[in-house]
Amino acid sequence: MNDMRKIERDANMTDTKITARGVNVYYGDTHAIKDVNIEITDKTVTAFIGPSGCGKSTFLRCLNRMNDTIDICRVTGEIRIDDQDINHKSVDPVQLRAQVGMVFQKPNPFPKSIYDNIAYGPRIHGLAKSKVELDEIVEKSLRRGAIWDEVKDRLDEPGTGLSGGQQQRLCIARAIATEPEVLLMDEPCSALDPIATAQVEELIDELHRDYSVVIVTHSMQQAARVSQKTAFFHLGNLVEFNDTSEIFTNPTDTRTESYITGRIG
Amino acid sequence: MTALPFLLLILAVVAGYVVNRRAARLIRDGGNRLHSMTSYHGIFSALLILVPVLTFTLLWLVFQGPIIDRITMASLPEGVLDGLDSGGVQLVLAEIKSVSRGQVFGTPEDWKIAAADRFVMLHDRADWWLVVAVCILSLGLLAFARSRVAADFRARQGVEGIVSGLMIFCSTVAIFTTVGIIVSLSYETMRFFDRVPVADFLFGLNWEPQIPLREDQIAAEGAFGWLPVILGTIVITVVALIVAVPVGLFSAIYLNEFAPKRLRSVVKPVLEILAGVPTVVYGFFAILVVAPAIRNFGQSLGLDVAPNTALAAGGVMGIMLIPFISSFADDALSAVPQAMRDGALGLGSTRGEMMTTVLFPAALPGIVGGVLLAVSRAIGETMIVVMAAGLMAKMTINPLDSVTTVTVQIVTLLIGDTSFDNPKTLAAFALGMMLFLVTLIINIFALRIVRKYREAYD
Ligand SMILES: Nc1ncnc2c1ncn2[C@@H]1O[C@H](COP(=O)(O)OP(=O)(O)OP(=O)(O)O)[C@@H](O)[C@H]1O
Numbered sequence: 001m002n003d004m005r006k007i008e009r010d011a012n013m014t015d016t017k018i019t020a021r022g023v024n025v026y027y028g029d030t031h032a033i034k035d036v037n038i039e040i041t042d043k044t045v046t047a048f049i050g051p052s053g054c055g056k057s058t059f060l061r062c063l064n065r066m067n068d069t070i071d072i073c074r075v076t077g078e079i080r081i082d083d084q085d086i087n088h089k090s091v092d093p094v095q096l097r098a099q100v101g102m103v104f105q106k107p108n109p110f111p112k113s114i115y116d117n118i119a120y121g122p123r124i125h126g127l128a129k130s131k132v133e134l135d136e137i138v139e140k141s142l143r144r145g146a147i148w149d150e151v152k153d154r155l156d157e158p159g160t161g162l163s164g165g166q167q168q169r170l171c172i173a174r175a176i177a178t179e180p181e182v183l184l185m186d187e188p189c190s191a192l193d194p195i196a197t198a199q200v201e202e203l204i205d206e207l208h209r210d211y212s213v214v215i216v217t218h219s220m221q222q223a224a225r226v227s228q229k230t231a232f233f234h235l236g237n238l239v240e241f242n243d244t245s246e247i248f249t250n251p252t253d254t255r256t257e258s259y260i261t262g263r264i265g
Numbered sequence: 266m267t268a269l270p271f272l273l274l275i276l277a278v279v280a281g282y283v284v285n286r287r288a289a290r291l292i293r294d295g296g297n298r299l300h301s302m303t304s305y306h307g308i309f310s311a312l313l314i315l316v317p318v319l320t321f322t323l324l325w326l327v328f329q330g331p332i333i334d335r336i337t338m339a340s341l342p343e344g345v346l347d348g349l350d351s352g353g354v355q356l357v358l359a360e361i362k363s364v365s366r367g368q369v370f371g372t373p374e375d376w377k378i379a380a381a382d383r384f385v386m387l388h389d390r391a392d393w394w395l396v397v398a399v400c401i402l403s404l405g406l407l408a409f410a411r412s413r414v415a416a417d418f419r420a421r422q423g424v425e426g427i428v429s430g431l432m433i434f435c436s437t438v439a440i441f442t443t444v445g446i447i448v449s450l451s452y453e454t455m456r457f458f459d460r461v462p463v464a465d466f467l468f469g470l471n472w473e474p475q476i477p478l479r480e481d482q483i484a485a486e487g488a489f490g491w492l493p494v495i496l497g498t499i500v501i502t503v504v505a506l507i508v509a510v511p512v513g514l515f516s517a518i519y520l521n522e523f524a525p526k527r528l529r530s531v532v533k534p535v536l537e538i539l540a541g542v543p544t545v546v547y548g549f550f551a552i553l554v555v556a557p558a559i560r561n562f563g564q565s566l567g568l569d570v571a572p573n574t575a576l577a578a579g580g581v582m583g584i585m586l587i588p589f590i591s592s593f594a595d596d597a598l599s600a601v602p603q604a605m606r607d608g609a610l611g612l613g614s615t616r617g618e619m620m621t622t623v624l625f626p627a628a629l630p631g632i633v634g635g636v637l638l639a640v641s642r643a644i645g646e647t648m649i650v651v652m653a654a655g656l657m658a659k660m661t662i663n664p665l666d667s668v669t670t671v672t673v674q675i676v677t678l679l680i681g682d683t684s685f686d687n688p689k690t691l692a693a694f695a696l697g698m699m700l701f702l703v704t705l706i707i708n709i710f711a712l713r714i715v716r717k718y719r720e721a722y723d
């Protein structure tokens with residue numbers, strides 16, 4: 001409980017974007033997330049680390065209610081984004097997901113042209129009033145996704161024809177195109193080579209000026225490189241949450257220490 | 266008697282298995298490392314005996330009859346067959362055979378009785394020779410297989426080789442059958458085109474397949490233009506698709522994405538049962554329920570409705586095709602990776618938007634393939650149209666009129682008096698050939714579309 005108070009102190013210094021209180025997630029009888037409390041700050045990169053199966057993805061998916069799409073999944077507790085309870089029945093999960101974008105572990109461009117991939121979100125949410133405006137959104141998103149130069153001459157070609165790293169940046173650009181406030185990334189670099197990883201990391205660093213970014217990663221180095229805050233999950237519990245530098249240099253919990261030094265996980 | 270070779274074969278196979286496995290075990294127990302497990306040694310021997318001996322026996326049984334027929338006929342006394350055409354010779358053979366079975370009518374000539382005796386004797390002898398051959402062959406193979414057993418003998422590869430050979434054979438059976446069908450169809454079709462010009466058939470607008478009953482009957486020259494017939498098929502197919510495609514697609518979409526699990530688990534099996542209903546039953550349904558209903562309804566509107574409307578036949582055929590299309594579409598939709606759904610939902614689309622903008626386009630090749638296969642089924646469907654469509658060929662696209670189809674015509678042409686030397690009967694083969702070509706082309710299209718877009722998502 002000590003560290004929780006510390007978090008609250010830190011959070012007071014900047015705006016809190018997401019607050020989770022007493023979140024529990026069950027898959028049928030499996031208790032996947034156990035009473036997690038966390039406050040995620042605006043315009044920062046927060047990394048979730050922890051051994052495989054500890055519930056990082058599950059918790060991440062709570063934040064945009066993607067768990068609703070899994071029949072057996074049940075979420076309790078309170079999650080607030082900007083003081084709005086996202087599980088309240090007045091909240092439309094569809095609109096929530098436009099506001100909280102998500103990038104998945106495996107690049108999943110639609111089997112459409114690069115242009116249509118980016119324009120997908122703006123189109124279904126009616127963000128562009130004209131073709132010109134849509135063109136602008138597409139170009140802007142691709143630029144922010146650091147992939148514009150590579151694809152600007154081939155916007156009509158299928159997004160599935162790009163390389164893995166390009167596809168992932170395309171997916172990030174696609175998520176940005178709907179102008180979300182929060183960007184959730186579930187192991188976005190696990191399918192990428194070091195060069196593409198570096199590009200995506202650079203991009204994340206770029207993005208956190210405007211968004212709060214939550215990234216799940218298995219790479220300790222990556223967490224250390226891109227995040228300001230790090231949360232360590234273990235067996236469904238949030239064990240420790242603190243500034244990234246603190247976690248990696250001075251962990252308070254022995255489980256955290258063992259994990260980052262490579263003894264569990 | 267015919268069972269004996271098979272019994273011997275089974276014995277030999279079992280013996281081969283046991284002998285080789287035992288031998289392999291002995292080697293293993295003697296402290297050697299076997300390359301293959303002992304059971305592979307056994308199976309190798311069993312297969313090595315089974316496959317050749319079974320093939321040999323079956324071939325023998327197939328050819329024994331015709332060969333003995335020939336020997337019998339060839340050994341008849343000089344001159345008794347003089348002046349007989351091939352039909353007459355067949356008749357003589359049939360008589361000899363019936364005498365050999367003890368069914369004697371009247372008083373057959375002495376040479377026929379002698380031939381019958383020879384016939385019986387040849388068959389007896391052949392049966393014994395078969396038993397002997399099976400024994401020798403089995404023992405030989407048994408010994409050969411036994412001689413191969415050794416520590417480093419690759420029995421597993423041997424078994425795999427034999428099994429994959431069997432699989433290759435099985436997978437080519439369908440191809441050879443298709444080739445056989447094409448060849449026999451083309452032969453008869455050629456004979457038809459000897460009698461009726463190709464252009465008359467392909468471009469003729471009249472279909473009246475009569476033939477003169479007597480040589481001097483000139484009035485009843487038939488007309489063999491297939492266009493009205495294929496037009497009837499097209500009309501009925503179109504009606505069927507108008508019913509089946511939307512209903513099938515929407516039910517697939519609903520079941521795949523929107524239906525609660527419980528409903529899906531009830532509706533899907535029911536749809537599959539619908540696919541198993543015999544087409545005769547659909548035919549009943551068409552003539553007893555749908556056709557009268559359409560007729561009454563049409564007449565109440567003051568329309569002129571035929572008793573056998575294309576609408577009734579096509580509509581019922583459409584119902585038959587619903588499960589076909591919906592299960593294809595369901596499979597295609599289910600095959601779209603979960604990542605696509607997550608991607609669409611994660612961007613804030615509703616389930617409906619996800620379906621129309623991502624899933625449906627991604628599944629389209631599979632769906633189109635299913636629809637095209639349904640088209641070829643509709644074109645080839647026979648029973649429903651024989652029962653519910655008309656017999657008269659008309660150049661009309663009015664679904665309230667009665668039309669006939671290619672399959673109906675084939676059936677009516679081949680029913681009753683079927684001598685295969687007049688254009689009326691041969692026309693059935695020409696129609697069959699065209700039907701085959703049309704469905705082949707559609708299937709090729711279907712495969713192409715499916716293949717072209719298959720890698721769209723990955
Ligand atoms: N769809 C599901 N149905 C049932 N159980 C699930 C499902 N998804 C996850 N789980 C269970 O929930 C627990 C947490 O899984 P989760 O995917 O969140 O782990 P993770 O931390 O993301 O692991 P990884 O690092 O391997 O991705 C696991 O025990 C897993 O078996």
Ligand SMILES: [Mg+2]
Nearest residue numbers: 056057058186
């Ligand atoms: Mg995960």
